[in-house]
Amino acid sequence: MKFTPFLFILLLCFKTQAADKLSKDQLAYIADSLKAEGLMLYNSEHCSWVASDLFMSSYTGSQEDIGGYCSYIDGSGMKCIFTSKPYPDSVIGTVIFKDGIDPETGIVNLQHRVLTATEQQYVGMRRAVQQMTNASDGFFKYYDNCNFNIAPLITGDYRRVYVITSTAKEGVILYGNDYKITLDKDNKVIEKKALHRTLLPIDPKEDTLENYKGTVHTHISEYNLFITPTDICTSMLYMPPGSGNSCVTVSKDYISIWNCDAATLVIVPNPGKKE
Secondary structure, three states: OOOHHHHHHHHHHHOOOOOHHHHHHHHHHHHHHHHHHHHHHHHHHHHHHHHHHHHHHHOOOOOHHHEEEEEEEEOOOEEEEEOOOOOOOOOEEEEEEOOOOOOOOOEOOOEEEEOOHHHHHHHHHHHHHHHHHHHHOOOOOOOOOEEEEEEEEEEEEEEEEEEEEEEEEOOOOEEEEEEEEEEOOOOOOEEEEEEEOEEEOOOOOOOOOOOOOHHHEEEEOOOOOOOOOOHHHHHHHHHOOOOOOEEEEEEEOEEEEEEEEOEEEEEEEEEOOOO
């Protein structure tokens, strides 16, 4: 089903309507929209992860000169750029994936150049939200040994930035403490929203995640009734296709089931809901 940005915004603002007000077809439409957004976010973050390793293995300059990075769809593939800190409008490295995000086929280009018009949009969005995370206004929550990953997405005129909490601690999957910032073309904030109330670290306490068959967590209705794009992205990053894992979110009205192998999302009414 075709993804419609306007509908997606409307759905994510959906609050506490009763489960019986949404039909099976409506839930399927919501699932399609969330899946499309979640996979778009996953591709952006996955590209950034793989590209960062490739770039750093080739880059011979000082890490102090690296100002940031942005990943975006470029034609039929993905591209990640790395900008310089003294001159934030200068690209110091580019990693291109033409056919899937594969470290074996990623192309690293260390030529210095100016940003394209498209790249200026992504870098501007990322910079605007990064400044927000550095402010002390109480909107963003901070946790020890954690960092924020900032992922700007553009679909037509629909511009949004996701802020995801990450940790360097091996084997820990973090859900929550994530945010969505919707911006206008001048990078002014249209809406900012916390997608979860808290941060939930999940530690399988195993040597690897291969035998870990999925995660389950609860959503508070005033935050989200359904699985979030950040939940989908996190699950795909830490429990990739082939692992046999799933992510299940449970709210008062709905249960969302994301299958990492099949990349499918099913949303059903919560049978345990009390009328």
